[in-house]
Amino acid sequence: MQATQELGLSAKDLSVYYGSKQAVRDISLDFEKKQVTALIGPSGCGKSTFLRSLNRMNDLISGARVTGEIWIEEDNILDPKVDVVLLRQKIGMVWQRPNPFHKSIYENIAFGPRYHGIKNKKQLDEIVESSLRKAALWEETKDRLHQSALALSGGQQQRLCIARSIAVKPQIILMDEPASALDPVSTAKIEELITELKQDYCIIIVTHNMQQAARVSDKTAFFYMGDLIEHDHTQKLFTNPSQQQTDDYISGRFG
Numbered sequence: 655m656q657a658t659q660e661l662g663l664s665a666k667d668l669s670v671y672y673g674s675k676q677a678v679r680d681i682s683l684d685f686e687k688k689q690v691t692a693l694i695g696p697s698g699c700g701k702s703t704f705l706r707s708l709n710r711m712n713d714l715i716s717g718a719r720v721t722g723e724i725w726i727e728e729d730n731i732l733d734p735k736v737d738v739v740l741l742r743q744k745i746g747m748v749w750q751r752p753n754p755f756h757k758s759i760y761e762n763i764a765f766g767p768r769y770h771g772i773k774n775k776k777q778l779d780e781i782v783e784s785s786l787r788k789a790a791l792w793e794e795t796k797d798r799l800h801q802s803a804l805a806l807s808g809g810q811q812q813r814l815c816i817a818r819s820i821a822v823k824p825q826i827i828l829m830d831e832p833a834s835a836l837d838p839v840s841t842a843k844i845e846e847l848i849t850e851l852k853q854d855y856c857i858i859i860v861t862h863n864m865q866q867a868a869r870v871s872d873k874t875a876f877f878y879m880g881d882l883i884e885h886d887h888t889q890k891l892f893t894n895p896s897q898q899q900t901d902d903y904i905s906g907r908f909g
C-alpha cells in the first residue's frame with residue numbers, strides 16, 4: 655500500500671501501545687492533500703497518540719511502541735531506515751501551547767532552514783519573510799524581527815510556531831489543539847490561517863472543540879477508546895453520522 659498522488663498521508667492498521675496498554679487500535683485512515691482533517695473524540699481516546707505517531711514523535715516516549723504502516727509518497731515512515739530529522743521536515747508539528755525558541759523572531763524562523771543547510775543570508779531573509787507572510791504575521795513583526803519572540807502575544811507566538819513549521823517546506827502539518835490555549839480573537843485568526851494554509855498543505859488537527867472542527871475541516875475522524883469509529887466529510891459526520899456512538903458524542907450525550 656502506498657500513498658497516491660492525491661493522498662498526503664495514509665495510515666494502515668496503525669496501533670500504538672504504552673507498555674502493555676493499547677492506546678490506538680488498528681486504525682487505517684487516509685489524509686488528502688489540500689484538505690484539513692479534524693480528529694475528535696473524548697479525552698483519552700488516543701487522538702494525540704495517533705497524531706504524534708504520524709511524525710514519529712512517539713519514538714521519544716519510553717515504552718511506546720507503534721505497529722502498522724504510515725505511507726507518505728513511497729516511504730513507510732515507520733521503517734527504521736527512515737531519517738527522522740528529514741521526516742519531521744516533511745511532516746511539521748504545531749503543539750497546544752506556543753513554544754517559540756528563546757531567540758529573536760527572525761532566528762525562530764531561520765533556525766530550521768539553516769539546520770537543513772541554507773546559509774545564504776539573502777535566501778534566509780526571503781524564507782523568513784515568506785513564512786511570516788503565510789502565517790499572517792509579517793505586518794505585525796516586520797519592524798521587530800530581531801526582538802525576542804517571547805515578547806509576542808500568545809496568539810502571535812502560535813502563528814510564529816506555524817511560520818516556523820512552514821519555513822522548512824513541509825508537505826503535512828500536524829496540529830495538536832493549536833488554539834486551545836488562546837483567546838477567541840487569536841483562535842479566530844488561527845482558524846482563518848488553517849483555511850488559508852490548506853491551499854498548500856495537508857493539515858491534520860486534533861481539537862476538543864466540535865464547532866472548531868466543523869468550521870475548519872473538510873473531513874472529520876471520530877475516535878473512541880482507541881478505535882476509529884467514523885471518518886467522513888465533516889458536514890455529513892456532524893449532521894448525519896452513520897454510527898450511533900458518533901451521534902451520541904456530537905449531540906453531547908457523553909464526553
Ligand SMILES: Nc1ncnc2c1ncn2[C@@H]1O[C@H](COP(=O)(O)OP(=O)(O)OP(=O)(O)O)[C@@H](O)[C@H]1O
Nearest residue numbers: 672677695696697698699700701702703704715862
Ligand atoms: N506517555 C504516555 N505514557 C503512557 N500512557 C499514555 C501516554 N500518553 C497517553 N497515554 C494514554 O494513552 C491513552 C490515549 O491518550 P491520548 O493523550 O492520546 O488521548 P487524547 O484523545 O489525545 O486525550 P486528550 O483529548 O485528553 O488529550 C490514554 O489512556 C492515556 O492515558
